[in-house]
Amino acid sequence: MTRENQVDSLFSLTGKVAVVTGGSRGIGAMIARGFLERGVKTYITSRKPKELQATADEFSKLGECIAIQSDLSTMDGVKTFAEAIKAREPKIHILVNNAGATWGADIDEYPESGWDKVMDLNVKSIFFLKAKSNQFQLRVSLATTLP
Ligand SMILES: NC(=O)c1ccc[n+]([C@@H]2O[C@H](COP(=O)([O-])OP(=O)(O)OC[C@H]3O[C@@H](n4cnc5c(N)ncnc54)[C@H](OP(=O)(O)O)[C@@H]3O)[C@@H](O)[C@H]2O)c1
DSSP states (O other): OOHHHHHHHHTOOTTOEEEEETTTSHHHHHHHHHHHHTTOEEEEEOSOHHHHHHHHHHHTTTSOEEEOOOOTTSHHHHHHHHHHHHHHOSOOSEEEEOOOOOOOOOGGGOOHHHHHHHHIIIIIHHHHHHHHHGGGTOOEEEESOOO
């Protein structure tokens, strides 16, 4: 085995299982694509089912990409999504907490609803999805959102 092959095998992700939240577009879709190109079975989730399924269909040319619709801004959404994953996989190796929202307004006019929207998705959902993920033996959890 060449040195290059040894390094490839040492850092190989082949056969691993990943979940990418907000994987239907943007940075999440880029991350999902990267996993699929490296042999990772990849679950993607987001709210809009058509867009999500279209991405999964396109990415399925690269590897096994499964779409599960969710709204992770609510506790019910987090719980339902975690249960859907648990029903399919005994173990998840990588969870990428990428789904996120922003709200721009002057501080004097910043609405509480905007604060809640950002905090529910960018902070609360990450904490509780991670907590629920312990049920399916999560190995690594990452976030693109910095609370
Ligand atoms: N773009 C940047 O320059 C930048 C810089 C720093 C950090 N980030 C962070 O990186 C992450 C991705 O950014 P992006 O620019 O790629 O965002 P984006 O294009 O707006 O994509 C967001 C993704 O999250 C999904 N999503 C939104 N709300 C959701 C919810 N309630 N439940 C489940 N999925 C939901 C969206 O699909 P649906 O709308 O269908 O739900 C979409 O797939 C975000 O957390 C963002 O804060 C981005």
